[in-house]
Amino acid sequence: MLTEELIQALSSLMIGTFYQPIVRLSDRQPLALEALARLNHPTRGTILPEQFVPDIEQAGLASRLSEIVAAIAFQDLASPALAAFRLQVTLNFPPHVLTFDAALDRLDDQCHAAGIRADQVMIELTEGRPVDDPPALRRAVERLRGDGYLVAIDDVGLDVPGIEGLLSLPVSGIKLDKDLVIGQGSSSALRAFLERTVEDALLRGLWIIAEGVEDAATWHRLRGLGVDCAQGYLISRPMACGAVPPWLESWSHREDFR
Secondary structure (H helix, E strand, O other), X not given: OOHHHHHHHHHOOOEEEEEEEEEEOOOOOEEEEEEEEXXXXXXXXXEOHHHHHHHHHHOOOHHHHHHHHHHHHHHHHOOOOOHHHOOEXXXXXXXXXXXXXXXXHHHHHHHHXXXXXXXXXXXXXXXXXXXXXXXXXHHHHHHHHHOOOEEEEEEEOOOOOOHHHHHOOOOOEEEEOHHHHHHOOOOHHHHHHHHHHHHHHHHOOOEEEEEOOOOHHHHHHHHHHOOOEEEOXXXXXXXXXXXXXXXXXXXXXXXXXX
């Protein structure tokens, strides 16, 4: 998409959100919803994030997109439909956006305006472009953690550059990349990497979320390794806000795997 189209999309209410649940492996308890951006184009229909977010970041508009998604997610989380469930929400932020104090100030303002506590919010550091100022990112993560937010490294897999540097940050947890989780079932190399990564994260006292959990065998294997939470099609596909309460009800009665 052209930069002009992207600017129009960000200024004319074309951005929406879907939510994918994150559940605890030990007892199947729903803990959080990941807010996933959607671009609702008047002629092209609904556009998935992988089809427009890279263009947004290339155009220097990532901060505005993050702000819009956070505003929608906080409004939904505080709505009568969801507030009673006391769920957390996870938000994707490119690391370079967080290096600006204004972005953190705006996040605080949005939380306060919606009545959302900081500990209800997990910031996922997405891979995107390399971080130009690692000390500034460390200061940002330290501020987020000091204010009570949770911070996780997103999409941890074989292809994540500088993973050791990211793991040295005072983060709360990691999210295992869905391609790693899906591929480890048939690849000994991926399986070995996943096991090493989980072991390292546990030694660091980090929470571990596995994305891409699509079958019961993967669920049980990850639980056996010590992974804390699961996200993926076995649990639910991304859904509109209004579909979350019915899903929570149906999830509590599912007996197809334990």
